[in-house]
Amino acid sequence: MKVKKLSRKKFSETKSIHSNCGVFGIFNNSDASVLTYYGLHALQHRGQEAAGIVTSDYDIKTGKGRFNIHKDLGLVLSVFSDDKILTDVLKGNSAIGHTRYSTTGSGDNTNNIQPFKVNFKDGNLALSHNGNLTNTKYLRDKLQNEGTIFQTSTDSELVLHLIAKSREQDIVNKILDAFSQVKGAYSICILTDDKLFAVRDPYGVRPFCFGRIDDSYVFASETCALDIVNAEYIRDVRPGEIIMIDLDVVKSGKENSYSAGETKKYKHCVFEYIYFSRPDSEVFGEKVDKVRRKIGKNLAIQSPSPGKTNIEDKKTAVINVPDSSNTATLGYFNEIVKTNKDVKHEIGLIRSHYVGRTFIQPGQDKRKMKVKTKFNTVKGVVNGRKLVIVDDSIVRGTTSKLLVDLIKKAGPEEIHLKISSPPIISPCFYGMDFPSSEELIANQHHQNIEEIRKELGVTSLEYLSTENLLKSVPYINEKTDYCTACFTKNYPIPIEGLDEMKKDQFDD
16 A cells, blocks of 8 residues: 555545544434434534444344444435335444545445444444544555455554454453554444444544433434434543443443543644534534634634725625634624624625536536535625625635635625634645645645735635634643644644655655
């Protein structure tokens, strides 16, 4: 396997940033498959390429189990469109599920769809993974030299093989042995015939939580998935923790906890607060809505809005780019209006939530048509006004430029673009899909904001500083800290082959 495995796949032309997965797991519930289905619905924003569910149909009397699986490309609604899949195929009292957006492994290869399921000498084993491993090449080479045959091109499969090949005697120690060899970012659900495990990397890069429904335990990437199944939130899976649930745990009401490693500082992904997580979720110990509002507030303090327009004495309109910047925009406006009464919060862009494939005619630009079908301007709000547009990020700048062009056709007097994150200058290797460094608009203009402003065609452009971003996020305890690698190039977890990959990128 070549080091260039770490390089990004071709980046989407119509979507700014992708998180790679959502995971869900439930133990000891007769409606396990149905509840997992709804949990995946709540996590659909974390991955739209594929979805899958594995259930364990375990007979406590015989001690034998059977795994059932259904997965396919597409959204959760389409993958499980036939009700009988949940009632007749996915039988069992425990289940894990997955929604996928690929960051490693081909997105259209059905072999790469999770959950992964294997049968080994100790029974059945299945896994759902959110994140990226950073020592993939070393582990893959090691396992291949030992005779392992891989069925997929993803890093997640490595964990299954490490567990299956472990020389430890019981499943708990096999899992501990496997994760003593793994490095990177991971929030993982592992299902065996009679147990459910939740594993989180020592840095706590991705969110992971769990709750209860009576005598059932539920694990999920975000609390919004607990809410949809009416599970009571207990706590987050701690960074570096492995939680094991079985029937003895259900009876005692106290989960078994093991250590998968420790670090001096956690490195939570700050982009979960900026963009990925749903605003109704609680991640890293704080409500996302609250943090996003504070991000917007600090953006307003750093970058005030202009006064009212010169034409017809209209107030300046503060608008959001739906839906990811909705909450930050509220925070921005609520702070600005304290000192500037010549601003008004307006809905200036309408987003269609039903955008599918766009059929392109000869001579038409695919990206332009995608933007036009996704967004429409409210001309009465935009025309003749100074606009403050709050957005969460700019990646390549292509979509932002097309959106600005669309808004200009509605006749605003000025466009002031405020970004609730710093400029993105480097790719992520911990579970987000960014393009390569040279594709990022900030790098194309050597991080010169004025040059970026000119390319986008706006009156003014300002990004939230890294310092003010870090002032906006919570610090729950002395170990809390954040990964800002996409803004600073400071990668907190060592990445195998990074130097060689950088060289390859410059050589291409």
